[in-house]
Amino acid sequence: MNIRTLSALAGSLAALFLATGCGKNDSAPAAAKSAAAAPAAAGSGIVLTGNDAMKYNLSALSLKAGEEAKITLRNIGTMPKAAMGHNLVILKPGTDVEAFALAAAAEPANDYIPAALVNQIVTHTKMLGPKESATLTVTLDAGEYPFLCTFPAHFQVGMKGTITVE
Numbered sequence: 303m304n305i306r307t308l309s310a311l312a313g314s315l316a317a318l319f320l321a322t323g324c325g326k327n328d329s330a331p332a333a334a335k336s337a338a339a340a341p342a343a344a345g346s347g348i349v350l351t352g353n354d355a356m357k358y359n360l361s362a363l364s365l366k367a368g369e370e371a372k373i374t375l376r377n378i379g380t381m382p383k384a385a386m387g388h389n390l391v392i393l394k395p396g397t398d399v400e401a402f403a404l405a406a407a408a409e410p411a412n413d414y415i416p417a418a419l420v421n422q423i424v425t426h427t428k429m430l431g432p433k434e435s436a437t438l439t440v441t442l443d444a445g446e447y448p449f450l451c452t453f454p455a456h457f458q459v460g461m462k463g464t465i466t467v468e
């Protein structure tokens with residue numbers, strides 16, 4: 303069944319429900335859910351999501367010092383990458399995050415990674431579009447590591463947090 307058939311089917315189902323006044327229409331959401339669930343299988347570990355409201359689902363992460371960990375970022379939004387991309391940039395302890403975010407926002411040609419400040423980065427994902435995901439594998443020493451999304455204004459709206467490693 304192709305997309306056109308599906309949407310035609312969804313359309314006629316919606317028309318049917320409108321006509322009959324029946325409010326139960328779980329067929330279309332079920333299809334959407336199974337499509338969105340696919341990236342969840344991207345390995346174990348911490349799953350961080352970013353959405354169209356410029357929010358991560360988590361702001362405080364905890365890891366054990368010296369232990370390898372996987373952190374996956376999933377963009378669960380639907381807006382185009384050019385308008386609502388998300389990344390995950392982990393910075394070294396003590397970094398001036400605000401200054402970093404400002405410098406990053408000025409470098410769209412570099413995927414919003416500030417070339418002059420790469421020495422402040424532990425690791426980072428690429429900028430992700432809707433339904434994309436990326437996994438970082440890290441082994442960190444004890445400390446407080448700031449993280450953020452460097453898409454313009456997202457840090458200022460709250461796409462930031464701290465990884466506490468003990």
Ligand SMILES: [Cu+2]
Nearest residue numbers: 388451453456
């Ligand atoms: Cu973002």
